[in-house]
Amino acid sequence: MSNHKGIAATVLVFGLLAGLGFTAFATDNPQAAALSAGEVPDATLNDRVETLLRTDIGLAGGQFRVQTKAGIVTLAGSVPDEHALRRALDLVSSVKGVREIRNSMVVESPK
Structure with a gap:
């Protein structure tokens, strides 16, 4: 027994x-699930994107707001022209860990 x-x-x-x-x-x-898959944490990704945008000489004069959630980066703010907008989107897409980019940026109208 x-x-x-x-x-x-x-x-x-x-x-x-x-x-x-x-x-x-x-x-x-979703952040914990992403980390278990070996992805970059959102705060780290956000910092990398902001640093890249703010230090790029081709984006001087741009005003950027960056938010990241589950690898999806939302860009807001303004840039001086279309070329700067395309450059910002290209730079962000080159950052390892970015799954998607949502563009809410505007091109400033000439004064």
Whole structure:
């Protein structure tokens, strides 16, 4: 009889441990899911994109706002001309980890 209790206890402990392992993979957090796939965290990605845009000589005069969620980068703000807009989009697309770019930028009208 005590052998049956030992087996039951072993099965119970194994079941609990297996359940804990599976709950580590069940998440509603897309950032945690992305990190488990080896992707770049959103905050890091956001910093990389902002730095690239703000330090590029071809984008001088541009005003950028960058938001990143689950690898999707949303660009807002203004640029002086169409060439600068295309350059900004090309630069952002070159950043490792960017899955998609959503453009909300505007081209300033000449004064």
